[in-house]
Amino acid sequence: MIKPAKRLETVQEYYFSKKLREVRGLVAAGKPIINMGIGSPDLQPPVQVLEAIQGSLNDVSAHKYQSYQGLPELRNAIADFYKNKFSVAVNPENEVLPLMGSKEGIMHISMAFLNEGDKVLIPNPGYPTYTSVTKLVGAEPLFYNLCDENNWQPNFEELESQDLTEVKIMWVNYPHMPTGTNATIETFEKLVAFGKKHQILIINDNPYSFILNDNPISILEVEGAKDIALELNSLSKTFNMAGWRVGMVLGNVTFINEILKVKSNMDSGMFYGIQKGAIEALQLSDDWFLAQNRIYEERRNLVWQLADKLNATYDTNSTGLFVWAKIPEGQKSTAVTDAILYDKDIFITPGTVFGSQGEGYIRFSLCVTSEIIREAIARI
Secondary structure, three states: OOOOOHHHHHOOOOHHHHHHHHHHHHHHOOOOOEEOOOOOOOOOOOHHHHHHHHHHOOOOOOOOOOOOOOOHHHHHHHHHHHHHHHOOOOOOOOOEEEEOOHHHHHHHHHHHHOOOOOEEEEEEOOOHHHHHHHHHOOOEEEEEEOOHHHOOOOOHHHHHOOOOOOEEEEEEOOOOOOOOOOOOHHHHHHHHHHHHHHOOEEEEEOOOOOOOOOOOOOHHHOOOHHHOEEEEEEOOOOOOOHHHOOEEEEOOHHHHHHHHHHHOOOOOOOOHHHHHHHHHHHOOOHHHHHHHHHHHHHHHHHHHHHHHHOOOEEOOOOOOOEEEEEOOOOOOHHHHHHHHHHHHOEEOEEHHHHOHHHOOEEEEEOOOOHHHHHHHHHHO
16 A cells, blocks of 8 residues: 655645535535635736737747746836835846745745744744645744734734744735734834844735735835845735736845745746736736725625624724624634535635634635625525
8 A cells, every 4th residue: 555645644635625625515416605715816817918818829939848937027027016016126137036826935935944843933823824834844833823902913022932943934924814904014124123033034925915905015115124034925816817826926036046946846937828917917007906996895895794794793994805704702613604604505714724813703705796795695
């Protein structure tokens, strides 16, 4: 019998992989399931982006292997985007690395910087992939708690009280998923100072900045951030291109070159047409974001009504693709979401998917039409 690698003993199949299989089974059995669990944008990418990929297919280089570093035009477009949107200057030659999705970047970065036994600071609640990748590379997760009372920001007193001698990486994710809380420049300044003090690589995962957010910021705006910080970003949420797998990591040339050593041994470059489409997306005017956010604002208002019917409370200042809601005291997240799924045919994510600090919360996705959300409201 061929046994699987021991590293697989440290992880389980991703929650959404398992749960969506169950949901598909319910649909196949005739259940009219409304899926409000996953953040896969249902809106279409910009027309210009679709035209760009279609128009690129007859280019001479369209179907060849592509550069591991991406097209120079794509790196330039990323650098220009960061200059225009965040007032952050990066050198497109060596401080920008396009990725096949920022999720893949989490693995590349972890393989580039973590040795077996290293420790990694991971937010609780937070994106589960930070934990699973940390375990897969043989490092140890060290969770730091976020809570509503502190506006889901890191508690630096608690962080400083821990033994940090073996910590190599700290994952942060603002605007925060799942809570929708935005960061502040003050938080980013503290993170950069904390990283420098303890020689911990700070990585901000930043795919939600332009969704229902009046104040997009980047950790790279902080003076000296490039000395100790990286930023991941993605076109998945902002431009409705989740299936295209276009992400990026930005940072100083030394960090980027180490990540490139991993990436260049794991893929053979991003499809040319996808890169051309990504270039077009990054050059869109602010009219695109305004139009998208009008749609998401209408949906969010309806989801708030749905949460009200469940006696759940929420922060009306939150950002991003989700509504994070606190359920009544004494109720358990999974019990609530399972009851809604099996009794009302509505799939909502329990907060515990994102860590123990998610107990008592549920998460709604805005990636469903207003009409469908109204149907969900009618079912409760």
